Amino acid sequence: MPTEKEISKIIELWDLGKSYGEIANQVNGKRSTVQGWIESLIKRGRIVPRTNGIHTQTKNANNARIEYCLEKRIALIDRGMKKLDDMLDSIDKPSGMRDWYVALGVAIDKRRLEQPNGTVKSGLAEIREKLKAEREDLNNVGDVSG
Numbered sequence: 001m002p003t004e005k006e007i008s009k010i011i012e013l014w015d016l017g018k019s020y021g022e023i024a025n026q027v028n029g030k031r032s033t034v035q036g037w038i039e040s041l042i043k044r045g046r047i048v049p050r051t052n053g054i055h056t057q058t059k060n061a062n063n064a065r066i067e068y069c070l071e072k073r074i075a076l077i078d079r080g081m082k083k084l085d086d087m088l089d090s091i092d093k094p095s096g097m098r099d100w101y102v103a104l105g106v107a108i109d110k111r112r113l114e115q116p117n118g119t120v121k122s123g124l125a126e127i128r129e130k131l132k133a134e135r136e137d138l139n140n141v142g143d144v145s146g
Helices: 004-015 020-026 031-043 056-090 094-114 123-142
Strands: none
Touching: 004 020, 004 031, 020 031, 056 094
């Protein structure tokens, strides 16, 4: 672990937005060692982690690429699921059915990963909504006064 003087210098440079390499040069240490010290100081609460890291532009570009392709990926998965639906009637062997179920399961999982909070509702969610509506209807019947 660095000395208290080195820690003060590291904190100062970190707060100025310096990179691990720049901080390592200032405290005459290896970049990887300084990175380890900083991670340790973050865990101890002596340094505030950066929300917009050193590679912010790269991360932003990557996130933009992911978002840009999201609609295309979802459309492709949906096309695959449609194809699986079309294939179901032509399957006549147990091994074909097993392969079909595996492919369907993978497609469903991929779809959920691409749009975890999307508009696609599970059957369970629909059942819960119907039960809630039924309960409200029953409660309203009891409220009628004559």
